Amino acid sequence: MTIEARGVVKTFGTFKALDGVDLKVANGELLALLGPSGSGKTTLLRIIAGLEWPDAGEILFDGENALDRGARERHVGFVFQHYALFRHMSVFENVAFGLRVQPRRIRKSEAQIRARVKELLDLVQLDWLADRYPSQLSGGQRQRIALARALAIEPRILLLDEPFGALDAKVRKELRQWLRTLHHSINVTSIFVTHDQEEALEVAHRVVVMDKGRIEQVGSPNDVYDAPATAFVHGFIGESIMLPVEVSGGAVHLNGRPLDLAAPGDTAGASTLFVRRHDMVIGPADSGTLHGAIIHVRSFGPVQRAEIALTEGSTIEIDAPRDRELKIGDRIGLKPRHYRIFASG
Amino acid sequence: MSIEMTLQRAPDRPAQPSDVEIAARRDPRAEPTVVRIALITLAIGFLSVFVVLPLVVVFVEAFGKGISAYLSALADPEAWSAIRLTLGVAAVSVGTNLVFGLAAAWAIAKFDFPGKTVLITLIDLPFSVSPVISGLVFVLLFGAQGFFGPWLQSHGLQILFAFPGIALATVFVTFPFVARALIPLMQEQGTQEEEAAISLGASGLQTFFRVTLPNIKWGVLYGVLLCNARAMGEFGAVSVVSGHIRGETNTMPLLVEILYNEYQMVASFAIASLLAMLALITLVAKTILERNIDEDLPHDH
Numbered sequence: 001m002t003i004e005a006r007g008v009v010k011t012f013g014t015f016k017a018l019d020g021v022d023l024k025v026a027n028g029e030l031l032a033l034l035g036p037s038g039s040g041k042t043t044l045l046r047i048i049a050g051l052e053w054p055d056a057g058e059i060l061f062d063g064e065n066a067l068d069r070g071a072r073e074r075h076v077g078f079v080f081q082h083y084a085l086f087r088h089m090s091v092f093e094n095v096a097f098g099l100r101v102q103p104r105r106i107r108k109s110e111a112q113i114r115a116r117v118k119e120l121l122d123l124v125q126l127d128w129l130a131d132r133y134p135s136q137l138s139g140g141q142r143q144r145i146a147l148a149r150a151l152a153i154e155p156r157i158l159l160l161d162e163p164f165g166a167l168d169a170k171v172r173k174e175l176r177q178w179l180r181t182l183h184h185s186i187n188v189t190s191i192f193v194t195h196d197q198e199e200a201l202e203v204a205h206r207v208v209v210m211d212k213g214r215i216e217q218v219g220s221p222n223d224v225y226d227a228p229a230t231a232f233v234h235g236f237i238g239e240s241i242m243l244p245v246e247v248s249g250g251a252v253h254l255n256g257r258p259l260d261l262a263a264p265g266d267t268a269g270a271s272t273l274f275v276r277r278h279d280m281v282i283g284p285a286d287s288g289t290l291h292g293a294i295i296h297v298r299s300f301g302p303v304q305r306a307e308i309a310l311t312e313g314s315t316i317e318i319d320a321p322r323d324r325e326l327k328i329g330d331r332i333g334l335k336p337r338h339y340r341i342f343a344s345g
Numbered sequence: 346m347s348i349e350m351t352l353q354r355a356p357d358r359p360a361q362p363s364d365v366e367i368a369a370r371r372d373p374r375a376e377p378t379v380v381r382i383a384l385i386t387l388a389i390g391f392l393s394v395f396v397v398l399p400l401v402v403v404f405v406e407a408f409g410k411g412i413s414a415y416l417s418a419l420a421d422p423e424a425w426s427a428i429r430l431t432l433g434v435a436a437v438s439v440g441t442n443l444v445f446g447l448a449a450a451w452a453i454a455k456f457d458f459p460g461k462t463v464l465i466t467l468i469d470l471p472f473s474v475s476p477v478i479s480g481l482v483f484v485l486l487f488g489a490q491g492f493f494g495p496w497l498q499s500h501g502l503q504i505l506f507a508f509p510g511i512a513l514a515t516v517f518v519t520f521p522f523v524a525r526a527l528i529p530l531m532q533e534q535g536t537q538e539e540e541a542a543i544s545l546g547a548s549g550l551q552t553f554f555r556v557t558l559p560n561i562k563w564g565v566l567y568g569v570l571l572c573n574a575r576a577m578g579e580f581g582a583v584s585v586v587s588g589h590i591r592g593e594t595n596t597m598p599l600l601v602e603i604l605y606n607e608y609q610m611v612a613s614f615a616i617a618s619l620l621a622m623l624a625l626i627t628l629v630a631k632t633i634l635e636r637n638i639d640e641d642l643p644h645d646h
Contacts, residue, residue, distance in 0.1 A: 051540050071543050078544040084537035088559045098545035101555070153545055 001062050001156040001189050002027050003048060008057035010043055010213075017043040018054070019213035025191060030183045032204035033193045036236065040213040041193045042081075045159050048191065049076045061156070077155030077188070081162040083146040085134035091145050092130040095120055098153035120148040123182070140171040151186065158183075160192035164199065172196075176203050197237050201225065209233050231342035234274040241280065241316045243273040247341065255312045260289040263341045270344045275336040277319040278303070282326070288333030292316075297326050308332070403621050406614035418612040419619075426592045427600040427616065430508070431577050434596060437512040438519050438576040439569055446523025446568055451557075453524075454531030455539070468524050471517060480514050480585025487513075506588030511596065514582040519572045526568030530561055533642055563637040570634065574627040578620060 003025040010018040018040045025031050033041040046052040048059060050071030059066040066074060086094050095117045099108055108116065121127040124144040134142055143163060150158060163179065164172040180203050183190055194200050200207045201221040209216045209224055209232075217229040228234035235242060246253040247263040252273065263271070285291060295315070296307035303319045306326050310316060318334070320326060362370075376384075408415050418424065452458070453465060471479060486492050487504040497504060504510045538560065542552040558565075580598040587594045595603065597616050604613035 049544055051544065071540075072546055072548070074544075075546075076544060078541065080537050080541060082537060084541040086538055086541070086556055086560075097542065097547070097555070101542070101545065101547040101551045149541075149545070 002060075003157060003189060003191070004058075004060040004063075005044065005048070006058040006060070008044065008047060008054045008059070010040075010047060010052065010054050016213050018047070021057070021210075021213070021215055023208060023215060023218070025189060027189055028187050029189055030180070030203065030205045031191045032200035032207045033191060033210060034195070034197060034200040034207050034237075035210035036195060038212075039210040041195075041208075041210050042161055044210075045161055045191060045193050048157070049078045049159050050074045051078070075153065075156050077150030077153065077158045079143075079146045079150050079158070079160040079163055081165050083134070083142045085142055085146055085149070087134050089133075090130065091121070091126070091132050091134070091137070092117055094134070094145060095149045095152050097149060116152065120152055123151070124148045138171075139167045140175060143167065143175065147182075151188075155188060158186075158188045158190040160190065162194060163192055164196075165194070172199070179203055201237075209236065211236070228274075228340065231272055231274070231344075234340060234342070239277050241273075241275045241277060241318065243275075243314060243316070244344070245271050245273045245341065247271045247343075252341065254290075257312060261336070261339060261341075267341055267343050271341050272344055273339060273341050275339045277305070277317060279337040279339070280316075280318040280320075281335045281337055282318070282320055282324065283333045283335065285331040285333055288335035290334040292332065292334070294326055294328055294330045294332065297328060308334070400621055403614055403617050406610055407618040409614075410611050414611050415615050415618075418609075418615040421612065423592050423595070424600065424612065424616060427595050427597045428619070430511070430593075430595070431597045433508065434512050434515050434583075435573050435576040438515045439573050441516050442520045442523050442572050443565070443569060445520055446525075446527060446572075447565070449524040450527035450531050453528050454534075455536050465528070468521050471519070471521055476518055476579065476581030477585055479517050480582035483510055483514050483517075483582075483586050505586055506590065506594055508594075510586040511583050511594060514586045515576050515579050518579050518582045519575045522572035522575065523565065523568035526564050526571070527561055530564040530638065530642070534560055563634055563640070567631070567634040567638060570627055570630055574623065577623055 003023075005021050005023040008018050008021040009016075021040070021044060023044075033044060035041045043052060047054050048066075050066070050069065054067075061074070086097065089097070096113050099113045099116060102108070117130075118127060121130060124147060126141060126144055126148070129137065129141060129145070134145070137145065147160075147163075160179075164175050167175065176199060179192075192203070201224075204221065206218060207221055207224050208218050211232045217224055217233045219227070219229075224233060224237055228237065234240055243254060245259070246256075247267045247269060249268075250263050250265065252259045252261045252263050252271075254273075259273075261273070281288070290310055290312070292308040292310040294306050295309050298305050299322060302322060304322055304324070304326065305317055305319055307315060307317050449464070449468060453461060484491065484505060487497060487510060488494050489498065491505075504513070538556050539552050542556045547555065577596075578598060579596075580602075583596055584599060587596070587599055589595060589599060589603065591603075597620055601613050601616045601620070604616065
């Protein structure tokens with residue numbers, strides 16, 4: 001099923017949660033809504049589910065107006081951030097809930113319901129927990145039961161709100177892989193909300209980056225990382241060095257000194273230079289276009305991170321391979337391998 | 346030099362600290378034994394004089410002339426009428442306030458609307474108003490010179506000095522209990538489970554009976570229990586609206602007072618002993634319910 005949002009606006013009191021959002025989701029896609037808290041991503045998800053109503057705009061499922069139907073009739077599987085499992089019901093009854101509340105004329109027989117629940121518990125690999133209660137499960141187990149419960153109604157769309165938000169780092173990584181595989185096997189159009197860029201880039205087919213109720217960029221994980229469309233996306237995804245520069249006639253100046261960099265044609269005036277930390281090439285003091293002295297070096301994992309005081313006044317952090325020898329006090333020259341310049345404001 | 350001098354003079358304490366001092370050092374919350382004994386004695390002594398002793402007196406007086414006198418006092422038609430009336434009034438109050446309490450708690454805990462704080466304050470009103478005033482309000486409304494009095498008389502409806510008046514006054518005095526027990530519980534639980542139920546296709550009624558109500562069942566029972574105890578024991582408000590018609594509009598607490606004033610000690614204390622037993626049962630049930638309510642509260646992770 002395809003999903004389309006057109007000009008969706010939602011305000012809570014004076015806070016504008018969504019400020020004109022347009023989005024198309026293809027059939028069978030696994031899409032991530034990525035953004036900082038307050039960016040409106042959860043609100044958009046809840047509007048698609050019918051748990052929240054937009055002030056303006058349209059939501060279309062397969063081209064049909066979804067706002068004609070309430071949350072009950074939309075047939076959307078929703079997985080809540082804190083699972084929202086029914087605490088007084090066993091795992092089995094939680095998963096069976098959506099089947100038991102169906103109108104009598106389409107309700108399955110008890111035997112069919114049992115078979116279906118068993119099948120779903122097998123799918124999430126937790127059939128041995130059927131008689132337990134939610135309070136007896138670990139966070140990762142609850143998450144998977146919440147997913148099985150949402151899938152019980154054979155939803156046309158699966159929506160997940162921060163699906164791994166409340167889990168510890170190790171379980172998160174395991175479940176990411178698992179979600180991808182699961183999506184591949186059930187192939188239901190799915191949207192998940194996250195503030196964790198690594199999660200979005202690793203799991204989703206396409207990533208929607210949101211900020212302040214607006215969509216900043218929609219693209220593949222590679223697109224949003226390699227070709228950020230806006231200053232916000234560049235700053236939010238991956239770690240970036242940001243330097244305030246002045247652009248005039250295609251020339252870039254840092255603190256009045258010209259840099260050997262070219263600005264895109266339409267930029268002018270106060271701008272920001274963005275460079276990924278690992279895209280700074282370190283050379284001798286007389287090379288490159290930025291110059292400075294190393295004031296601090298830390299090593300972790302495959303990289304070492306050097307703090308550099310630029311002669312132009314700012315301090316930046318760059319990443320270099322571990323085998324590159326860096327000493328505190330060394331004077332070096334820097335040249336960005338890739339960079340982007342966005343007008344400020 | 347001067348520092349050394351000071352240091353030498355300082356340790357003026359005994360070299361070996363006492364056991365008490367060592368214990369106090371290891372457990373910073375420990376009080377000296379004397380203080381502990383004093384506190385415990387004070388608490389037990391107070392409870393004995395103000396709670397246990399009166400209870401014992403009630404039962405001693407009730408059984409003062411033997412079991413048969415006690416039983417015949419309870420079998421008296423006037424006593425029976427009071428028991429029936431009290432049970433009836435309690436049933437009406439609990440039923441009404443169960444519905445009202447659920448509705449109010451649901452509205453307050455799950456929705457935001459203007460005037461919410463006013464509603465919460467109003468729910469507490471019966472706790473802050475003297476019961477006598479609560480009764481008087483109904484006299485002013487339904488009495489012969491009252492607001493609705495003439496209309497009621499012309500239609501031959503009797504509210505004051507009859508069952509409806511007593512029930513109304515009791516409902517008023519007891520309405521905070523169910524709502525008060527449920528509001529914090531439902532606020533704590535939030536609305537996520539209800540949202541989950543609706544997104545799974547449940548109707549409003551299905552959501553209420555399958556998700557909301559089972560989650561608050563212990564809280565509901567707790568509220569009903571306290572509401573019932575107060576409804577059966579209410580004196581002030583009921584006394585104002587009852588009219589004290591013997592064998593008709595006397596509830597158990599009113600009858601206790603009347604019998605006592607007539608020096609019918611056994612009969613008076615026999616009825617009182619029933620109320621005392623109700624209190625004891627309520628106390629035990631309350632303890633059990635409080636333990637179960639903890640299970641209703643959300644436990645994260």
